[in-house]
Amino acid sequence: MIRSLPQRRHFSGCACCETMPLSRRGFIAGAAALGAAAVLPGEGDAAEGRELIDTHHHFYPPQYQKIWLDWEDQRGLRHFAGQVAWSKAKAIEDMDRNGIRTGVLSMASTPGVWFDFNAEKANRLARDCNDFAADMMRDHPGRFGLFATLSMLDPDWTLREIEYAFDTLKADGVGLQTNYGDKWLGHADYRPVFDELNHRKAVVYVHPLVASCCARLGVGAFPAVIEVPHDTTRAVTSLLLSGAFARWRDINWLFSHAGGTVPMMAGRIEAFYGAMPNVHEFAPEGVVGELRRLNYDTANATSAPAIAALLELVPVSRVTYGSDYPYFPLDQMKNLQERGLDEAELSAIGHGNACRLIPRLKT
Numbered sequence: 001m002i003r004s005l006p007q008r009r010h011f012s013g014c015a016c017c018e019t020m021p022l023s024r025r026g027f028i029a030g031a032a033a034l035g036a037a038a039v040l041p042g043e044g045d046a047a048e049g050r051e052l053i054d055t056h057h058h059f060y061p062p063q064y065q066k067i068w069l070d071w072e073d074q075r076g077l078r079h080f081a082g083q084v085a086w087s088k089a090k091a092i093e094d095m096d097r098n099g100i101r102t103g104v105l106s107m108a109s110t111p112g113v114w115f116d117f118n119a120e121k122a123n124r125l126a127r128d129c130n131d132f133a134a135d136m137m138r139d140h141p142g143r144f145g146l147f148a149t150l151s152m153l154d155p156d157w158t159l160r161e162i163e164y165a166f167d168t169l170k171a172d173g174v175g176l177q178t179n180y181g182d183k184w185l186g187h188a189d190y191r192p193v194f195d196e197l198n199h200r201k202a203v204v205y206v207h208p209l210v211a212s213c214c215a216r217l218g219v220g221a222f223p224a225v226i227e228v229p230h231d232t233t234r235a236v237t238s239l240l241l242s243g244a245f246a247r248w249r250d251i252n253w254l255f256s257h258a259g260g261t262v263p264m265m266a267g268r269i270e271a272f273y274g275a276m277p278n279v280h281e282f283a284p285e286g287v288v289g290e291l292r293r294l295n296y297d298t299a300n301a302t303s304a305p306a307i308a309a310l311l312e313l314v315p316v317s318r319v320t321y322g323s324d325y326p327y328f329p330l331d332q333m334k335n336l337q338e339r340g341l342d343e344a345e346l347s348a349i350g351h352g353n354a355c356r357l358i359p360r361l362k363t
Contacts, residue, residue, distance in 0.1 A: 056322025057103030082326030147175035173203030178235035186242030232260030258301035297322030302335035
């Protein structure tokens with residue numbers, strides 16, 4: 001199935017994104033094909049039948065929820081029903097109903113924590129969100145992980161939050177956006193942050209947003225439909241060509257939505273840059289080889305063409321199960337079961353690969 005393919009700064013930005021509510025589909029027992037049930041500490045017999053680990057699971061602390069909904073109101077944006085209805089209790093109920101053992105919490109969606117470009121406020125909001133998530137992990141052992149939120153608007157504050165997230169909260173990684181104020185992740189301003197994340201051998205989960213440059217490129221579709229997946233490709237290409245993947249070999253990268261359009265664009269990127277005389281300076285394993293080293297989740301990318309393209313680019317071992325809850329349903333494993341994957345492949349995607357990235361989730 002797998003083939004070879006030809007000193008202190010402030011960052012700022014803004015983005016807007018409108019999402020379309022989708023009707024929920026009935027759950028088909030996706031976890032049944034994944035082997036024996038897992039029992040988690042503190043959950044007892046109620047854990048039977050849960051096996052999936054969702055590495056793309058959003059959450060909304062009350063203080064953040066209010067700021068975000070007010071922000072959308074000011075811009076005349078439609079509220080997403082699933083977000084408005086979110087609560088800790090509902091999240092656990094939905095996870096139980098859909099066979100989700102653990103949801104790894106992240107908040108790296110539009111517009112992150114930088115609503116008004118104030119670095120101090122953004123970092124304080126990031127701290128509040130991380131503390132809220134840590135409380136969820138403590139109150140529900142085994143049910144949640146955490147990709148800690150970073151503001152990225154000021155390197156010094158961001159580095160302090162990395163220390164707090166890992167050393168105090170015991171976060172499983174960090175959650176970043178593809179860009180901050182139209183500075184994509186390969187930008188030199190972010191080097192101190194990635195130096196530290198590389199030192200910690202961190203999991204860096206990357207979620208796209210609608211870049212402020214492109215939110216009004218109207219073709220009759222909501223901006224999120226086209227611009228969100230393309231922004232993942234912009235971020236990956238920015239990291240590749242800047243030499244970030246070559247420089248920070250100990251970071252474990254995880255990109256949302258099957259890498260956006262990366263699987264379809266890999267050959268084109270290779271065609272333009274693969275034969276450059278200095279290619280091994282920014283891509284030691286070649287352009288496609290570097291893309292194959294990355295990890296990708298399946299959130300809203302379980303259609304037959306999307307999965308076929310992703311698995312032509314990377315081995316199954318580089319794919320984790322993701323849902324994009326509450327924007328999309330938790331029951332997307334049934335779509336993967338329809339793609340002809342065998343039990344071992346479904347098990348790897350469903351939980352094995354996430355446990356490789358985050359070993360504590362094995363327990």
